[in-house]
Amino acid sequence: MARFQIKCFEHEAVVFDTASGDTHYLTPLAHALYMTSRDQPGKNLSEMTTALALSFEVEPDMHFGQLIDHAMASLQQIGLLETP
Amino acid sequence: MKLLQLSPSSLRKHLAGQGVWLRTGPFSLRIQSRLPRVAEGLIELYGQFEVRDSNLAFADFHVEINSPSMLRRWFRPQVNFSFDGDLPFKPLPLDQAYPMLEWGLNWSISMHAHQYLIIHAGVVEKNGLAAILPAPPGSGKSTLTAGLVLSGWRLLSDELTLIDRKTGLIQPLPRPVSLKNESIPLIRDFSPDAFINRASHDTAKGTVAHMRPPKESVRRQHEPARPGWVIFPKWSADSSTTLTPRSKAQTFMFLAQNAFNYSQLGADGFRVGTRLIEQAECYDFQYSQLDQAVAAFDRLANAAPAAKAA
Numbered sequence: 001m002a003r004f005q006i007k008c009f010e011h012e013a014v015v016f017d018t019a020s021g022d023t024h025y026l027t028p029l030a031h032a033l034y035m036t037s038r039d040q041p042g043k044n045l046s047e048m049t050t051a052l053a054l055s056f057e058v059e060p061d062m063h064f065g066q067l068i069d070h071a072m073a074s075l076q077q078i079g080l081l082e083t084p
Numbered sequence: 085m086k087l088l089q090l091s092p093s094s095l096r097k098h099l100a101g102q103g104v105w106l107r108t109g110p111f112s113l114r115i116q117s118r119l120p121r122v123a124e125g126l127i128e129l130y131g132q133f134e135v136r137d138s139n140l141a142f143a144d145f146h147v148e149i150n151s152p153s154m155l156r157r158w159f160r161p162q163v164n165f166s167f168d169g170d171l172p173f174k175p176l177p178l179d180q181a182y183p184m185l186e187w188g189l190n191w192s193i194s195m196h197a198h199q200y201l202i203i204h205a206g207v208v209e210k211n212g213l214a215a216i217l218p219a220p221p222g223s224g225k226s227t228l229t230a231g232l233v234l235s236g237w238r239l240l241s242d243e244l245t246l247i248d249r250k251t252g253l254i255q256p257l258p259r260p261v262s263l264k265n266e267s268i269p270l271i272r273d274f275s276p277d278a279f280i281n282r283a284s285h286d287t288a289k290g291t292v293a294h295m296r297p298p299k300e301s302v303r304r305q306h307e308p309a310r311p312g313w314v315i316f317p318k319w320s321a322d323s324s325t326t327l328t329p330r331s332k333a334q335t336f337m338f339l340a341q342n343a344f345n346y347s348q349l350g351a352d353g354f355r356v357g358t359r360l361i362e363q364a365e366c367y368d369f370q371y372s373q374l375d376q377a378v379a380a381f382d383r384l385a386n387a388a389p390a391a392k393a394a
Contacts, residue, residue: 009331009336014336016354018351
């Protein structure tokens with residue numbers, strides 16, 4: 001069994017960590033970031049930020065970059081993304 | 085036979101002796117008590133439920149509610165709830181004997197019936213689809229549940245939503261509806277024919293009384309229902325009646341946090357809970373007038389395609 005079980009509901013998701021028994025909620029941005037990282041593993045953070053800004057129809061400005069950093073940190077804390 | 089077919093004296097004798105075997109939803113109980121208030125509560129509220137000779141029938145839960153000692157019968161009388169001989173709670177004043185039985189039964193089921201994912205929520209059914217009503221205390225959940233079941237919805241439970249882990253269906257547990265404080269006169273006004281037993285005062289939840297479950301809900305207590313909606317009610321004075329779609333993922337998180345045994349079930353709790361949310365529409369519901377709230381629920385049920393028999 002995979003460590004993480006993920007269930008998507010429209011743009012959000014919930015994640016069950018079979019190792020810890022914890023359940024997590026992924027915001028639309030965290031979910032999109034996770035999906036992009038999983039499906040396009042070659043992209044660096046800057047490329048992912050640009051791609052997600054396009055997808056969310058927002059400017060890839062500093063504020064959006066901070067939101068991405070926050071989402072990235074939450075995914076790393078959960079263990080869904082590895083800490084560099 | 086039904087409990088109402090036992091004479092009060094026979095019921096009291098059985099309760100004080102070997103106990104009364106009683107079926108509620110999927111569970112069988114053996115209840116023992118020498119307290120007249122417990123016998124009175126069972127006669128008034130459980131008349132339609134099946135009873136058997138407790139010497140001949142297996143019971144899932146053995147519960148007893150009695151005074152802790154001879155002295156306590158006279159000096160500030162108290163009652164204890166015991167489950168299989170253990171005392172999970174501190175004693176309460178004698179006046180709270182009947183609500184303590186109901187609370188104790190809720191505890192017994194929520195702590196032991198892990199064949200279900202058990203969510204702290206009221207649940208009612210119409211046209212084969214269940215509306216789950218999770219909400220924090222004070223949100224008007226029990227009042228709304230009572231209003232709906234007095235208006236043609238079937239009572240599945242007012243406290244414990246039992247989701248069968250194998251089928252995903254909701255298992256009825258139509259026990260008396262717990263009413264608190266202002267909701268007691270409100271429901272009496274809403275439906276003067278509803279039977280509400282005598283209130284117990286100064287409990288941890290304020291004044292508490294129980295409403296007898298509708299006969300039809302008890303008759304159909306073995307008929308499960310498909311999840312249709314998860315609706316978070318919120319009573320707010322002078323508010324209009326509004327039904328607003330809410331996030332499914334956040335609804336799942338709330339249910340997981342308010343389930344009695346989600347963490348014990350591990351990955352299967354996640355599977356059962358997400359499957360439930362997948363099937364249900366999720367809403368926030370605000371209301372101030374009970375009749376308008378019932379009308380809104382009726383519109384929702386009438387607009388939904390009828391569920392196939394479970």
